[in-house]
Amino acid sequence: xxxxxxxxxxxGPDTPGRMAEYQVDGIEPDMSFLEMLDVLxxxxxxxxxxxxxxxxxxxxxxxxxxxxxxxxxAHGPEHTTTCQLHMRAFHDGDVIDVEPxxxxxxxxxxxxxVDRSAFDRIVRSGGYVTAPTGSAPDANAVPVPKxxxxxxxxxxxxxxxxxxxAACPNGSATLFTSAKVTHLNLLPQGAPERxxxxxxxxxxxDAEDFGGCTNSGExxAACPQGIPLASIATLNREFLRANxxxxx
Amino acid sequence: MRDxxxxxxxxxxRAPAGPIEDRWATRRFQAGLVNPTNRRKHRVIVVGxxxxxxxxxxxxxxxGYQVVQFCFQDSPRRAHSVAAQGGINAAKNxxxxxxxxxxxFYDTVKGxxxxxxxxxxxxxxxxxxxxxxxxxxxxxxxxREYGGLLDTRSFGGVQVQRTFYARGQTGQQLLIGAYQAxxxxxxxxxxxxxxxxxxxxxxxxxxxxxxxxxxxxxxxxVTTHLADAVVxxxxxxxxxxxxxxxxxxxxxxxxxRAHKRGAHLANPCYTQIHPTCIPRxxxxxxxxxxxxxxxxxxxxxxxxxxQGDTRPPGDIPEAERDYYLERMYPSFGNLVPRDIAxxxxxxxxxxxxxxxxxxxxxxxxxxxxxxxxGRAAVTEKYGNLFDMxxxxxxxxxxxxPMRIYPAIHYTMGGLWVDYDLQSTIPGLFVIGEAxxxxxxxxxxxxxxxxxxxxxxxxxxxxxxxxxxxxxxxxDVAPDHPVIARVxxxxxxxLATLLAVRGDRTVDSFHRELGLLLWDHCGMARNETGLxxxxxxxPSLRDEFWHRVLVPGTGEQLNQELEKANRVADFLEFAELMxxxxxxxxxxxxxxxxxxxxxxxxxxxxxxxxxxxxxxxxYTGDIxxxxxxxxxxxxxxxxxxxxx
Numbered sequence: 051x052x053x054x055x056x057x058x059x060x061x062g063p064d065t066p067g068r069m070a071e072y073q074v075d076g077i078e079p080d081m082s083f084l085e086m087l088d089v090l091x092x093x094x095x096x097x098x099x100x101x102x103x104x105x106x107x108x109x110x111x112x113x114x115x116x117x118x119x120x121x122x123x124a125h126g127p128e129h130t131t132t133c134q135l136h137m138r139a140f141h142d143g144d145v146i147d148v149e150p151x152x153x154x155x156x157x158x159x160x161x162x163x164v165d166r167s168a169f170d171r172i173v174r175s176g177g178y179v180t181a182p183t184g185s186a187p188d189a190n191a192v193p194v195p196k197x198x199x200x201x202x203x204x205x206x207x208x209x210x211x212x213x214x215x216a217a218c219p220n221g222s223a224t225l226f227t228s229a230k231v232t233h234l235n236l237l238p239q240g241a242p243e244r245x246x247x248x249x250x251x252x253x254x255x256d257a258e259d260f261g262g263c264t265n266s267g268e269x270x271a272a273c274p275q276g277i278p279l280a281s282i283a284t285l286n287r288e289f290l291r292a293n294x295x296x297x298x
Numbered sequence: 299m300r301d302x303x304x305x306x307x308x309x310x311x312r313a314p315a316g317p318i319e320d321r322w323a324t325r326r327f328q329a330g331l332v333n334p335t336n337r338r339k340h341r342v343i344v345v346g347x348x349x350x351x352x353x354x355x356x357x358x359x360x361x362g363y364q365v366v367q368f369c370f371q372d373s374p375r376r377a378h379s380v381a382a383q384g385g386i387n388a389a390k391n392x393x394x395x396x397x398x399x400x401x402x403f404y405d406t407v408k409g410x411x412x413x414x415x416x417x418x419x420x421x422x423x424x425x426x427x428x429x430x431x432x433x434x435x436x437x438x439x440x441x442r443e444y445g446g447l448l449d450t451r452s453f454g455g456v457q458v459q460r461t462f463y464a465r466g467q468t469g470q471q472l473l474i475g476a477y478q479a480x481x482x483x484x485x486x487x488x489x490x491x492x493x494x495x496x497x498x499x500x501x502x503x504x505x506x507x508x509x510x511x512x513x514x515x516x517x518x519x520v521t522t523h524l525a526d527a528v529v530x531x532x533x534x535x536x537x538x539x540x541x542x543x544x545x546x547x548x549x550x551x552x553x554x555r556a557h558k559r560g561a562h563l564a565n566p567c568y569t570q571i572h573p574t575c576i577p578r579x580x581x582x583x584x585x586x587x588x589x590x591x592x593x594x595x596x597x598x599x600x601x602x603x604x605q606g607d608t609r610p611p612g613d614i615p616e617a618e619r620d621y622y623l624e625r626m627y628p629s630f631g632n633l634v635p636r637d638i639a640x641x642x643x644x645x646x647x648x649x650x651x652x653x654x655x656x657x658x659x660x661x662x663x664x665x666x667x668x669x670x671x672g673r674a675a676v677t678e679k680y681g682n683l684f685d686m687x688x689x690x691x692x693x694x695x696x697x698x699p700m701r702i703y704p705a706i707h708y709t710m711g712g713l714w715v716d717y718d719l720q721s722t723i724p725g726l727f728v729i730g731e732a733x734x735x736x737x738x739x740x741x742x743x744x745x746x747x748x749x750x751x752x753x754x755x756x757x758x759x760x761x762x763x764x765x766x767x768x769x770x771x772x773d774v775a776p777d778h779p780v781i782a783r784v785x786x787x788x789x790x791x792l793a794t795l796l797a798v799r800g801d802r803t804v805d806s807f808h809r810e811l812g813l814l815l816w817d818h819c820g821m822a823r824n825e826t827g828l829x830x831x832x833x834x835x836p837s838l839r840d841e842f843w844h845r846v847l848v849p850g851t852g853e854q855l856n857q858e859l860e861k862a863n864r865v866a867d868f869l870e871f872a873e874l875m876x877x878x879x880x881x882x883x884x885x886x887x888x889x890x891x892x893x894x895x896x897x898x899x900x901x902x903x904x905x906x907x908x909x910x911x912x913x914x915x916y917t918g919d920i921x922x923x924x925x926x927x928x929x930x931x932x933x934x935x936x937x938x939x940x941x
Binding site for chain 1: 436
């Protein structure tokens with residue numbers, strides 16, 4: 051396949067960026083999207099140009115490092131991460147726009163690389179169970195109903211890629227935060243910190259440059275892990291519950 | 299021609315004497331303690347945030363130490379432990395199926411083909427149960443039965459069900475547990491985190507590890523961080539093969555630089571080739587993807603009975619299929635250990651029975667499992683793996699058998715450590731895949747997560763305490779001449795890489811190196827091939843330093859420079875790996891020397907000469923080999939039989 055790529059190039063956080071156009075040839079359907087970018091970069095390097103910077107690591111859809119906006123959609127046309135998107139989703143002669151996550155809370159570092167450390171700060175503010183090493187009871191001491199464990203697991207599969215924020219018209223991190231709150235608040239192990247967790251995490255989320263949630267659902271459509279919209283409802287319920295009990 | 303020199307044997311591993319079940323308790327009691335109020339006066343550097351590093355950083359910080367932690371990724375949550383799929387072993391015996399600490403110990407020593415240290419393996423088995431307790435307390439959502447209790451399954455080389463799992467994402471869930479524990483400590487101000495920062499050298503002062511030199515990958519700034527102890531949790535060296543199941547960023551730089559500063563490197567030739575990976579599809583391939591070993595619980599592996607049979611799998615009748623693992627190893631069947639399953643697949647393909655492009659694949663078939671359990675139950679257990687397979691290959695494994703082929707996955711070798719997980723440099727501790735300690739010549743499935751977390755949550759806190767309690771640490775002045783020298787060496791090396799401005803990309807060298815090693819130091823090795831590869835490395839390295847093309851500058855985010863620096867180290871590391879493979883004239887576990895096999899093609903150990911750990915010392919000239927002889931007081935070496 052021969053493709054035209056229009057890629058966002060930006061040398062650093064404070065320099066202006068622009069879309070730059072490149073042609074790539076010899077692209078095979080079995081290549082991943084990132085392998086297609088590898089081909090482009092190999093050529094740019096030999097031509098004496100700087101390759102396109104992009105984050106990636108595991109290349110099997112689980113580390114959450116990669117993520118770009120492809121033709122206006124976070125992670126591109128399929129329900130997966132950028133590294134697991136294969137070129138068979140495109141056709142010879144296609145023009146493909148490649149941009150970084152666009153969100154105020156994710157400032158650009160270079161080209162397609164953005165700073166997602168705001169996610170880490172949200173987790174730090176309460177996305178954990180206080181269980182210092184050595185203090186745990188036997189693993190089977192507290193049974194957890196399978197249904198609860200399954201919903202907790204579904205939410206715990208979030209990879210922190212940031213597609214939800216990039217897809218959201220408001221640049222909101224509500225789906226990300228709701229996944230963590232749902233994971234931990236549903237489990238008996240997370241119960242003692244249930245109220246504090248949701249209040250602190252929402253406070254941190256609001257203090258970063260994320261927008262508010264208007265239930266547009268774009269986040270769910272972009273999420274490669276299938277975190278459901280119901281998690282946002284859970285977050286809201288947990289938030290109201292915590293506020294009520296805080297007033298008492 | 300001698301290409302190495304024999305040094306003094308290693309006499310003391312610091313493992314206490316006495317009955318094996320008492321050794322860890324004895325060591326813990328003997329270990330010195332640091333008063334809680336004094337702990338905050340000590341800084342401990344932890345490099346890496348995977349299961350080993352994340353759990354170590356969180357636990358040391360909980361104890362009160364000032365932890366300074368590094369990862370090259372943008373967040374600690376992305377370390378490659380995240381990709382571990384199948385599960386984690388623990389001798390809980392929740393199934394009442396005859397499991398015990400002793401049996402897990404026995405299975406692991408045998409699985410490692412009698413090339414691991416008994417004391418360490420016993421401790422690992424002993425701690426396994428506590429890891430599950432700890433993870434559940436953190437909210438790790440393991441799979442559960444309808445009664446609300448934990449579910450388990452089987453893994454290779456084992457006849458009990460002791461593997462705890464979270465669908466096919468066990469590594470992710472355990473890593474997030476450790477990441478959240480670490481996050482809590484960062485928030486509390488006990489951990490200073492440096493993401494997007496890569497360790498480039500070790501600072502050794504007065505014979506002790508006192509810090510690291512690291513590069514900020516965003517600004518390019520090279521700085522020294524000082525501490526009272528340094529912990530490396532930097533993973534394995536599988537990417538020396540270029541194509542592996544490792545993350546693209548996984549590298550050997552930290553352990554190799556530590557080796558060059560005096561840490562012995564043990565058994566580098568022990569590499570694990572995982573039997574169930576998705577076959578490569580073309581020249582462009584940048585990495586290989588694993589399909590969890592857990593699939594072998596229910597999937598059946600087969601090839602056509604006729605060579606070069608190109609019929610679609612569905613058209614090959616039952617009678618014309620060879621379920622070769624079930625035929626050759628009836629008692630373990632599809633669940634033989636990884637080294638055996640990989641070699642069997644290679645042998646089938648080499649003999650012309652392979653399927654798919656180039657005949658480099660065998661079938662992993664779920665038709666029987668779907669018939670027995672129903673499609674929904676198969677989805678429940680393996681859904682995400684099936685989805686991943688389909689995304690990569692565009693084939694639906696519910697309808698067509700998966701095609702799999704072995705790939706480099708894990709490295710059992712690593713920096714040599716004693717029972718305390720301390721290297722030959724005092725104050726330098728090495729944990730997780732980065733050390734060599736627990737898996738011998740072959741790691742059993744679901745043991746890597748167990749080892750990483752045992753090291754980080756439970757072993758290291760005791761042994762670091764002991765080291766720091768020993769005292770004798772004086773403050774290092776920031777203008778100490780060693781620091782300036784190491785920083786200058788790092789800077790010069792980066793400048794040299796940038797200055798070559800040659801005509802070949804870093805990747806082209808990495809691919810060439812990887813192919814050379816895969817051909818001659820892969821699933822089967824022989825002296826002629828190993829010597830050929832060893833002969834090629836110096837010229838390849840020379841070519842690299844004269845022809846590599848690294849664009850840009852060092853004062854910016856420069857991913858090509860990062861790669862070049864790592865590949866430069868792989869080009870040195872590979873030489874030692876090949877030498878180790880030549881010197882070990884036997885077959886054991888993942889190290890299969892064609893000259894040493896039984897008449898039916900199984901690995902043949904030479905216990906009389908090779909029942910030892912090969913710990914290599916760097917001298918700048920020819921390497922020096924120190925042997926740590928292995929004693930088996932409990933599990934007596936025998937031919938490993940899985941028939």
